[in-house]
Amino acid sequence: MYFPSWLSQLYRGLSRPIRRTTQPIWGSLYRSLLQSSQRRIPEFSSFVVRTNTCGELRSSHLGQEVTLCGWIQYRRQNTFLVLRDFDGLVQVIIPQDESAASVKKILCEAPVESVVQVSGTVISRPAGQENPKMPTGEIEIKVKTAELLNACKKLPFEIKNFVKKTEALRLQYRYLDLRSFQMQYNLRLRSQMVMKMREYLCNLHGFVDIETPTLFKRTPGGAKEFLVPSREPGKFYSLPQSPQQFKQLLMVGGLDRYFQVARCYRDEGSRPDRQPEFTQIDIEMSFVDQTGIQSLIEGLLQYSWPNDKDPVVVPFPTMTFAEVLATYGTDKPDTRFGMKKYLKRKDIESIRNFAADHFNQEILPVFLNANRNWNSPVANFIMESQRLELIRLMETQEEDVVLLTAGEHNKACSLLGKLRLECADLLETRGVVLRDPTLFSFLWVVDFPLFLPKEENPRELESAHHPFTAPHPSDIHLLYTEPKKARSQHYDLVLNGNEIGGGSIRIHNAELQRYILATLLKEDVKMLSHLLQALDYGAPPHGGIALGLDRLICLVTGSPSIRDVIAFPKSFRGHDLMSNTPDSVPPEELKPYHIRVSKPTDSKAERAH
Template sequence: MQYNLRLRSQMVMKMREYLCNLHGFVDIETPTLFKRTPGGAKEFLVPSREPGKFCSLPQSPQQFKQLLMVGGLDRYFQVARCYRDEGSRPDRQPEFTQIDIEMSFVDQTGIQSLIEGLLQYSWPNDKDPVVVPFPTMTFAEVLATYGTDKPDTRFGMKIIDISDVFRNTEIGFLQDALSKPHGTVKAICIPEGAKYLKRKDIESIRNFAADHFNQEILPVFLNANRNWNSPVANFIMESQRLELIRLMETQEEDVVLLTAGEHNKACSLLGKLRLECADLLETRGVVLRDPTLFSFLWVVDFPLFLPKEESPRELESAHHPFTAPHPSDIHLLYTEPKKARSQHYDLVLNGNEIGGGSIRIHNAELQRYILATLLKEDVKMLSHLLQALDYGAPPHGGIALGLDRLICLVTGSPSIRDVIAFPKSFRGHDLMSNTPDSVPPEELKPYHIRVSKPTDSKAERAH
């Protein structure tokens, strides 16, 4: 723990040097008491002494740093505390720290180059040096290749489209998928799977696909003698088996997992199985992911909007509502907004998103249109930002690096709680001080809050 905290301190110090001394950034603290704003993660509310009025703890300094760009402070950064009222995970805490950055008169390439230099400069001396520039893939490419927008690129097992191999097949679920307009057959290859996978592993893979994705998985042992007399595998012709070996550059002891269906769903399933199988093989002594290797990747060209889960006809921002559309797709905002791409970019390290940012909307009229017309948000809640943009804002963009998650990966820790001083528990509790804790009713009166007493009987609880 001491090593982790000292390393964290050293890396942050080097980041400050790089940004302030070498690139002319200004370190500016922004408020941690703000107002509730639409979209994004759930915010913690803070009661005030005015009846019915609350502050909120900001989930990021996003609006503040855009206002600083309007105010002429063209290079801002902050080691920022952020708050989100969401469940904890090994890589998430209710309060966390970002390296928050914003620049005026910059494009996506400029932000990426700055961050690559920042990480290279601040990287620990006892780790292999960071090699720049980082590779870049589009959102569509990573989904088709890895089944996720935060792929672990330290190992292969890429998703391959093998629809053409099975155009003429007697296997029912493959036939059904290929008969539909957007039906496809996808596959991944498990290296030496015939040597390391047991029958129960194959059954576990099939059950996972059925339970979590309602999809069917067909395992194909490329060594024809190792198919455990599977009746479905017997429908695979010798020519198809040989074509799989050629197309996927496999060996006879490899195992291919096939699935079929709509493109995104099939890729998402195989993306999950790719990681599950890597975990499984590593328990058998096969190291696919070198723990000393740091594999960075930029993911770009995300969709600007996504359909809301609870109401698919309505839209929500894929990143946040201040993200600028891709210059080539601005016309789609007025015709087919679901197809518009954004100028949003994520930085991924070993299968973890460690940073995300975008070029922002600096035109007040466009920002109003997106908020009011496309996202159906109350623009009055963001009147301060819209008014600032009306005064004239420079083109600007930025990024936030998740400091806790980055240090966690650098140190090889299993959880971000291992790189945070006084972390919260999985449920968001501080076990040392027993926080959150109750407050006497008389102390709540100035805030106009009354806590009802817990009820005992079922009837009272129901009431």
């Protein structure tokens, strides 16, 4: 029997090209996720009518009577069909003898993607017809009975990875899209990884999983918080952006070690690759310092890392904010690659244009030839001693291209950081692999500034992260003299150029917290009076971190968008395309909440009035 070639293609479609690791194969890959030395394989067929999953059958099952339930993936000339469940595919032989006419009728007439239950015997495939690319490729099922559990109508698109679908269509029929290998793999990997994180935190290190409210009070300046009207006129709940206040209050409450896989909310309007609700691994500990949190997280990622990826190497390197900005021109550098080579002259022109267009800034390229002379207009403007000093500082080598710019430090660094990524893009189009998708390069960035000048009024300060961040122990005196120069005990975890986590040691001293909130940040402390009061009543020193789960899983699975690691994501406009959400609500349902809709035209009219 010929096994169709598209079936092996099926497994390739959606996944990004991956070097070094083998292609994911339905059935084998998910199982490999589960098979670590300590971990037993779950009983996938407990409590149900099937005896086995489609994907688990091997030669070791030969002769066994099995009952399988699944979807008809493919049927060939009424002779066999391929049955699919979450665990994989198996070939089912359609009986041809007269006595089995009813079984044949069911299996031949059911449309593709119909759900059937079959019972029969596991037999060997005839010699020469084994399919080594298919985990169940040595066996097939000789069917005795079959039942059509549900027929499938004509589908809006084929559930085959190589059939390209727009994302809008995938989201509209998400329940069909979820049947794809890639979505099954992503969601199961996510579940496994979170489970391992829980084991690490809860079972190995005594963390307590505590749920915190999502109906809460708006935070000062919480302009990105969704509002929830209450039944009290003019009173609203807010959906918080993080459990920040609660996790700190839990430490004051002596819970010692808290974690939560926390749903968080942020209303950023339409922003690509952001979701109005997202999930973070939220952690807080008492009596801990920065090093303690870093070790905890390194251990957490090492423990929960999928078995089908290269193991995570710890400890992760650490750089200060000043260093990463000077070296990489960003606070979330992709540290998988360092140098930039192989640029052509015409590339340099496009880079200069990019800098001029995006940063309104001049870029001066320097080409170093074999005798280390500079082939650049810059050469005419600087002294020989300066030139040699630059060569020494930049550790340049023969055939290097150096891009120089001048200007305000942060701005110039940012530009060069962007150019570095632009160059990487350029080089990768030339076939130079700089950013290995199988490589996971973690980096801690520390010693951030505690405050930044406010965008609206640069003479005022705002928190670089949030106002509960403790100052760097060496810089506390600066709070009273030059607060702008004070560094914080905030730390970011960066993976392949993405910020996947951030946290800090918090302020546990009420007086210091009041001074920062009221005097330095000029915030209304009334809204945080409960937190300030809590710090007065024996708050332990504490700190924590939150990992962005959606982004982390997106990177681990190599998915193009976080929407690919969320079961029911919103579109980038915040819509659920399957159910048409958000939707209008009859006025009588607004009444208990004492709100009325004011259409934009109304408010225009109001203003005119």
